[in-house]
Amino acid sequence: MLFDDDAWLGSEHAWCGPYARAAIGVLIPKGDWRWWHLASFDEVLNSLKSAVGGSGIAAWGGDEAVLDLNQWVEPVLAVRVAKAFSEFQWATPRLRLKITRDVWRWSRFRDAASTIRSDLAKVLSSERIFLEWPRGRRPRRSEPNREEGKVVVTATSEDGIELARLLSDRMGEVTWRPHVEVADVVVAMSADELADSGVATDLAVVLESDPTRLLERLDGIRAINGARCVVRLPDAGNAGPWLISFGQAMSDRSSVDDAVARANEETGVAGEVMVANQTFLLQSPSFLSPRRDVRRMGRRSLPPQGRQGDLFSYSAAEFLTATERALPEPPRFPPPAARVLNATVYVGDRPVASLPETGAIQIEIDIRPKTPLQRRVPSFPDHLVRWRGDSRILQVHMVELGRTVVTRSLSVSRTGGSDPIRFAYELVTGKAIDLRLMVCDGAHILQTARFQGFPGQAFEFFVEAEVTSVDDERKAFDLALLVNDSLGNKPSVTTLTEEGVYVTVLENNEIGQLRDECRRILEPIVTNPDLSARDAMFDLAQIGGLMLDALRDKVPGWPKNFSRVQLMTKADAFFPFEYLYDGPFPERLDVELCPERHGCLSTGRARSPCPIRQSASALCPMGFLGVSTIIERQRWDRNVESPLWLRLPTAPSSRKKLTIGNVAFAASNRADNFHDDDLPVEEKLARISDVAQELGPPLQNWDDWKAMVVNDRPSMLVLIAHVERNALHIGTDAALPIQAMKEPYLGDASIAIAIGCSSAIGTISLLSLPSAMMRNGVRVVIAALTDVLGRYSNEAAKLLATRIRDASRLPTPATVGEFVTEVRRQLLARNIALGLVLVAFGDADLALGGTD
Structure with missing residues (x-):
């Protein structure tokens, strides 16, 4: 199946798939990618308006990647683009789609041409869709011998004479002439018949059941017959009534595609404008008018030897128009691109796709720009590189359990790839290889990849996780930890410090x-x-x-x-x-918390010197690294991770900033299942109504939630959900499977607060809520590592949501990492244990507030 829009967009928004392909196929040829970077409805609409000129004909094509939008366009953006195109189409009633010449060289076009046209026909009536000729030929033909200026109609064989006469009888001032070499309109019984006849014509009506065969002959029809437009009828069964309707419409001075649409409607036949010159299509009433006075050049000879044969075998360069060759790369909004690890294996000087049975190999690693586009790989956009100088030195660590970590330095150029580096590796017969390649900037992991294989078999290399783009220069980390259960099929932690890289197996040790x-x-x-x-x-x-x-x-x-x-x-x-x-630990079990802790937790700074801490006469909460350290948590999983292009940030200006607008809020009624009498006298915790005073009334079911996400486009989501059997429960007991937590329920929200039962560590692998949200575009998720009592969920959600909202409006920015650490301290200062299990997933350096 070429397009599986249910899997990509969900059943509710599957209708948006053809609209998104139609729109993006129009936008790609223009070379301006602001719609992808800025990702707003208005930007998409403006880009569409500028892409379609006053003729109302939109060029569609640009790159074969338009057939694979599910691999590089986020569902939320696809839906927005689709809706913008729908509105644009409504405002442009004479809109036509011209499938451009470059589409002819797409690898899948020959087999999928009918599917592509059918897909576009879900957006625009099929009569409004036509192909551009495969080459920019300018054939020369003789003028037909018009008696009294009448249009000449003919047929290419005896079988078509009767049908051609039906057409000529209804077209008005026309002349029927059999057996002529030049005519204005010709009727042919097949694509082969038309091409072989050599009859020169402006408009050809071809009865051809096999559209692929007609595609194969179109270039010859253009070169030999000099046709400006070809209309295809699928069979001869109802061709007579159709030609009568078509002829009548042409006599009423309709354009060819309008006449095809009228004949289709009146007869039920699915005729289509297969290919056309844009000018001829728009001005066909004048071209096929008896009042036309046009001088024509002599008839064009056959194309040069070697130019005939299978159209689809020609080289790509032959299809490029002068405009395409000269098209500059737009300076500000380039196509989506990323620089990622690439691996090549060498045995001696020979690159190989499979590992040898034993012996030495060289694994060559480089970083190169990649893009979902197939036409060309662009230079990396200089303005998106957030470091100075012409190059940047990074480290690549090759990690394997049981072997010493090997490190190489790698130089990345500002706008291109890197020089290659090589790692030597000795294969052991019968032993699998499982390596992790880590691209780092000191103690900061930027990207990881895996190299896996077995001697004598093909190896696999894939990007495992991209945490930070190699184009961003981040504030340094003191330490980086990578924890997983997969390297060598054993749980391990890989530690990066300024002094080196170390792997510690977590199995059967302290x-x-x-x-x-x-x-x-x-x-x-x-x-x-x-x-x-x-x-x-x-x-x-x-x-x-x-x-x-x-x-x-x-x-x-x-x-x-x-x-x-x-x-x-x-x-x-x-x-x-x-x-x-970290710090002295009390020697007695009955010590209390430090009586001075509130001041330290409030300011975020431990008192120094502190006699209480030094003597360990009380437990100091400031000893927990979670209240004194900025911790950036990132998660990944190859089996469910979105393609790289869906993980890339969108607007360059907002890569490091979160803007908070509307808020969607929902809560499970179970969060209020506590009595005030159960709380200590000094403890006052929020109820759902208290949160609602700050955020608005809670949504009671998932239909209302989805409607708000679609209509109000909230930038922050607040969920106090009860989690049971891997489903989220809100209101009285409205349930949604965590697996369904995708675009329709997330929209383009940048931050989510998700606190409730089992909200951060899923009882089943990969079903945790933060992972589901971040896989579908949410940039930061604040959650709890464990089950949480409702009384604490309400209070934490209220505190977090109001603080985030208010912080986003302040002129002085605060990073997410700083913010979460501060909120954790505030909760602990109030003796609310939730502060211990509150964590944030995502980029800790994303800013709240501040000026652009």
């Missing part, structure tokens, strides 16, 4: 055991109303301290102090970095 213990004790912290904040912090601090000691012991170069950490985890992997505890 770090792995402490990780599991931390996971075990986390959940009751915010689900047990009788567990005090002091007990929760004490238990976590003890495990976190032991785990930090183990990491320092196992990982050489572990930093003494942190301010910024990057944490990458496979979607189902867990690593409790926030709960690592």
Whole structure:
């Protein structure tokens, strides 16, 4: 199936698929990609208006990638483009689509031409769609011998004479002439008959059941017959009535496509304008008028030897028009492109697609620009590169369990690719190879890829995760951790510090055991109303301290102090970095929390020197790295990740900024299932109504939620959902499977707050809510790592949503990482244990507020 719009856009928006292809096929040839970068309805509409001139004919084509929009256009953008085209079409009633010459060289055009036309016909009536001639020929022909200026109609064989006479009888002032070499209109019983006849004509009506055969003969029909327009009828069954209707419409001075539409409507025959000159189509009433006085050149001879044969075998260069060759790359809004890792394997000096059985190989790695477009790879847009100088030095680490990490430096040019680097590798007979290649900038992971294979078989190389574009220069991290359960089929953590890269297997060792213990004790912290904040912090601090000691012991170069950490985890992997505890630990079990903690948590700075901390006479919450360190969490999974082009940011101006407008809010009624009497006297927690006072009334079902997302386009989503059986419940009990949390329910929201039962660690791999949201375009998701009591969900959602909204309006920017760390401290300062399990997924350097 060429187009599976249900899978791409969902059943509700599947109708948008043909509209999106129609629109983007019109926009690509113009070379201005502002619609993709700015991604607004108005920009799309403006781009469409500028792409279609006063003639109302839109050129469609540009690149074969238009057939694969599901691979590089986000569903939310596709729907927006489709709706813009629908409005544009309504405002342009005489709109026509011309399938441009470059489409002839698409690899799939020959087999899919009918499918492409049928797809476009779902948007525009088929009579309004026509092909451009495959080559820019200018054939010369003799003028037909017009008696009294009348249009000449003929047939190419005896079989077509009767049909041609039916047409001529209704066209008005015409002359019927059999057996002539030059005519204005000719009727042919097949594509071969027309091409072989050599009859010169302006308009050819061909009875041909096989559209592919007609496609194959069109270039010859243009070169030999000199035709300006070819109309195809699918069979001869109802050709007579159709030709009568068509002739009558032409006598009423209709254009050819209007006449085809009228004849189709009156007879039920699906005639189509197969190919046409744009000028002839628009002015066909004048061309086929007896009052026309046009001087014609002599008839064109046959094309040069070697120019005939299978049309589809010609080289691509023959199809390029002068305009296409001269088309400059637009300077500001280039096509979507990214620079990603590429691998080639060499045995000696010979590149190979399969690994040898044994022996030495060289794995050559480079970074190169890639684009979903197939016509050409553009130079990388200089204005999107956020670093200075002509080149940038990065590091590529080759990581394998049981082997020493190998590192090479790689120089990336500002607007192109990189020089290649090579890694030597010795294959072992019968042993699988599983490598991770990591592109890094110091202790900052930019991109990871996997190289997998088995001796004697083909290898596989794929980009695993792109966390940060190689074109962005980010503030440095003190430490980067990559945690997953896949490398060598064992759980491991790869640690990057300024001193090097280290791999630690988490299976059957102290770090792995402490990780599991931390996971075990986390959940009751915010689900047990009788567990005090002091007990929760004490238990976590003890495990976190032991785990930090183990990491320092196992990982050489572990930093003494942190301010910024990057944490990458496979979607189902867990690593409790926030709960690592640094500092003196009390020697008694009955110590209380530090009585001075509120001041430190409020300011974000631990008092120094602090006699209480130094003596460990009380537990200091500032020892948790999660309250003193900016932690950027990123998740990935190859099996469900969107293609690279769907993960790219859109507007260059907003790559590092979040703008908050409308807010969509929904909550499960279960979040209010608590009594005020159950709370301590000093504790006042929000109810759903309190959140509603700030954000508006909660939506009670998913239909209302979806309607708001579509109509109001909220930029922030706030969900206090009950999660049960991998479904989200809001209102009384309106359920939505997490797997259905896609574009119609997310729109183009940039940030989501999702707090509720099991909102961050899915009980089934990959079904966690943050992963589902981020796979479908949400840039930052703030969630809880564990189940949460409703009383805390309401309070946290209210605090987070109002603070984010207000911060986005301030002139001084705050990053998401700084913001989440601050909110975590504020909750702990109020003895709300939810502060311990609150985490953010996404780019920690995205800014809230500030001026452009």
